[in-house]
Amino acid sequence: MAEAGGAAAxxxxIDPDFEPQSRPRSCTWPLPRPELPAGAAEAGGxxxxxxxxEEGAGGAAAAAAAAxxxxxxxxxxxxxGGAAAAAAxxxxxxxxAWGNLSYAxxxxxxxESSPEKRxxxxxxxxxxxxxxxxxxxxxxxxxxxxxxxxxxxxxxxxSKFIKVHNxxxxxxxxxxxxxxxxxxxxxxxxxxxxxxxxxxxxKVRSKASKKKPPLQSAPEATADSPGSQFPKWPxxxxxxxxxxxxxxxxxxxxxxxxxxxxxxxxxxxxxxxxSSASSxxxxxxxxxxxxxxxxxxxxPSSSVLSTQQSTSSGQIQRDSSFSLRSPSAAGQxxxxxxxxxxxxxMSLQSSVSHFSGPQTLEALLTPGSPPPRDSKMSSxxxxxxxxxxxxxxxxxxxxxxxxxxxxxxxxxxPAPLGLNQDRLPIDLDIDMYMExxxxxxxxxxxxxxxxxxxxxxxxxxVPSTPSYPSSSQASSHTWVPS
DNA sequence: CGGTGTAAACAGG
DNA sequence: CCTGTTTACACCG
Numbered sequence: 291m292a293e294a295g296g297a298a299a300x301x302x303x304i305d306p307d308f309e310p311q312s313r314p315r316s317c318t319w320p321l322p323r324p325e326l327p328a329g330a331a332e333a334g335g336x337x338x339x340x341x342x343x344e345e346g347a348g349g350a351a352a353a354a355a356a357a358x359x360x361x362x363x364x365x366x367x368x369x370x371g372g373a374a375a376a377a378a379x380x381x382x383x384x385x386x387a388w389g390n391l392s393y394a395x396x397x398x399x400x401x402e403s404s405p406e407k408r409x410x411x412x413x414x415x416x417x418x419x420x421x422x423x424x425x426x427x428x429x430x431x432x433x434x435x436x437x438x439x440x441x442x443x444x445x446x447x448x449s450k451f452i453k454v455h456n457x458x459x460x461x462x463x464x465x466x467x468x469x470x471x472x473x474x475x476x477x478x479x480x481x482x483x484x485x486x487x488x489x490x491x492x493k494v495r496s497k498a499s500k501k502k503p504p505l506q507s508a509p510e511a512t513a514d515s516p517g518s519q520f521p522k523w524p525x526x527x528x529x530x531x532x533x534x535x536x537x538x539x540x541x542x543x544x545x546x547x548x549x550x551x552x553x554x555x556x557x558x559x560x561x562x563x564x565s566s567a568s569s570x571x572x573x574x575x576x577x578x579x580x581x582x583x584x585x586x587x588x589x590p591s592s593s594v595l596s597t598q599q600s601t602s603s604g605q606i607q608r609d610s611s612f613s614l615r616s617p618s619a620a621g622q623x624x625x626x627x628x629x630x631x632x633x634x635x636m637s638l639q640s641s642v643s644h645f646s647g648p649q650t651l652e653a654l655l656t657p658g659s660p661p662p663r664d665s666k667m668s669s670x671x672x673x674x675x676x677x678x679x680x681x682x683x684x685x686x687x688x689x690x691x692x693x694x695x696x697x698x699x700x701x702x703x704p705a706p707l708g709l710n711q712d713r714l715p716i717d718l719d720i721d722m723y724m725e726x727x728x729x730x731x732x733x734x735x736x737x738x739x740x741x742x743x744x745x746x747x748x749x750x751x752v753p754s755t756p757s758y759p760s761s762s763q764a765s766s767h768t769w770v771p772s
Numbered sequence: 773c774g775g776t777g778t779a780a781a782c783a784g785g
Numbered sequence: 786c787c788t789g790t791t792t793a794c795a796c797c798g
Contacts, residue, residue: 385776385797386776386777392775392776392777393776393777394775394776410788411787411788411789412787412788436777436778436779437777437778439778439779439780440776440777440778440779442787442788442789442790443777443778443779443789443790443791444776444777445788445789445790446788446789446790446791447790447791453789460785462787462788462789463788463789
């Protein structure tokens with residue numbers, strides 16, 4: 291634990307970077323290394339070499355930092371202590387060693403900053419390490435991590451984060467933000483919590499009982515009321531209560547087999563896919579964005595076709611069928627109210643446009659044919675995994691998309707469409723935006739450069755030149771309530 | 773009390 | 786081991 295250094299000098303801290311705060315901090319644009327003028331004292335600046343910044347000076351901070359994790363050991367663990375310390379520290383600016391944001395916030399940012407708004411756990415870790423100075427040193431391998439534990443914990447706990455099953459190399463699921471997420475408020479933490487006895491609702495998960503039964507674990511009564519909890523967030527949502535969630539209607543998850551859990555509503559919901567693009571709306575801005583997004587995407591509608599075609603260069607047509615489909619139109623349309631466009635198209639399009647993503651590619655490759663190249667793959671674990679797909683039930687509709695191997699995506703054709711998608715700064719939080727951008731870029735670049743990093747998440751899209759954000763990736767995966 | 777941070781026990785891969 | 790889930794605690798506002 292204690293990573294040695296921790297205490298020592300590391301004390302990093304401070305958060306310079308992103309963080310929204312109202313302060314626009316330098317609006318300068320993404321520097322490779324944020325400098326943080328802010329003034330806050332921080333010191334952060336030290337930086338020197340680029341990266342640098344890490345060190346921060348803040349003695350106090352340091353302490354805090356150290357305290358955080360470290361503290362535990364000495365005295366029992368009690369969780370909170372650390373926080374306290376941290377909080378205590380400093381006059382008030384940052385609550386945690388890394389700044390004011392909570393883990394949940396950080397995670398949110400991380401996710402938002404990704405082109406397609408979804409990240410795997412490791413990518414999240416990575417982001418943290420990369421973007422939050424405090425964690426910069428701690429990223430490495432090692433267990434480094436209490437914080438990782440916390441991240442995981444947060445992901446699982448908060449309803450704002452949803453897990454989307456990812457079929458790829460065995461990678462873990464994608465984590466995205468729940469569109470409804472914070473909005474509607476409630477349910478900050480998805481766990482129902484009060485376990486107070488009375489609520490028999492208690493988790494219905496069949497396996498819930500697990501083994502630790504000290505308490506009454508009563509297996510449940512089964513309450514029939516579906517909808518309430520089993521699937522994490524209401525799969526089809528709780529619709530019951532929820533009125534609408536248009537959003538959800540729009541994309542619902544596919545019951546596809548979640549295997550054991552039963553409860554899928556057996557409805558016929560075809561497997562829906564979530565086209566990220568369409569929904570990528572950041573929680574905050576949503577509507578507007580939505581429109582914008584739509585427009586953007588729309589515009590090049592024609593390109594869709596071309597895209598496909600071009601894509602077809604394909605050599606790989608794997609059978610993995612990605613089903614891009616739109617929900618019964620109704621949903622989406624509704625969502626957009628303006629039926630400027632055809633939902634279907636949109637989704638399709640978007641999906642397509644985002645295509646060429648590495649991940650996707652990988653996915654494609656993986657399944658059937660042994661990866662031609664892969665030779666290295668850091669961890670080496672990616673086992674082939676048939677991935678056969680359980681996929682979408684209705685293959686029919688499912689369109690199988692084939693993408694060309696983009697080995698060179700940079701040059702090749704697809705480029706064109708990639709461009710449009712980036713959303714412009716929408717204001718509201720320019721800061722955020724910037725930050726995102728910043729990270730994004732960083733992220734992208736980094737990934738690109740360092741594929742060796744150890745994470746196998748792979749190469750990112752290389753924006754060959756132009757657009758930073760978005761450029762690729764993606765593909766649709768079905769949401770599974772896992 | 774609710775939100776949070778942390779630790780940890782556990783289930784699956 | 787890594788990823789997820791879930792408890793449980795300690796705190797702070």
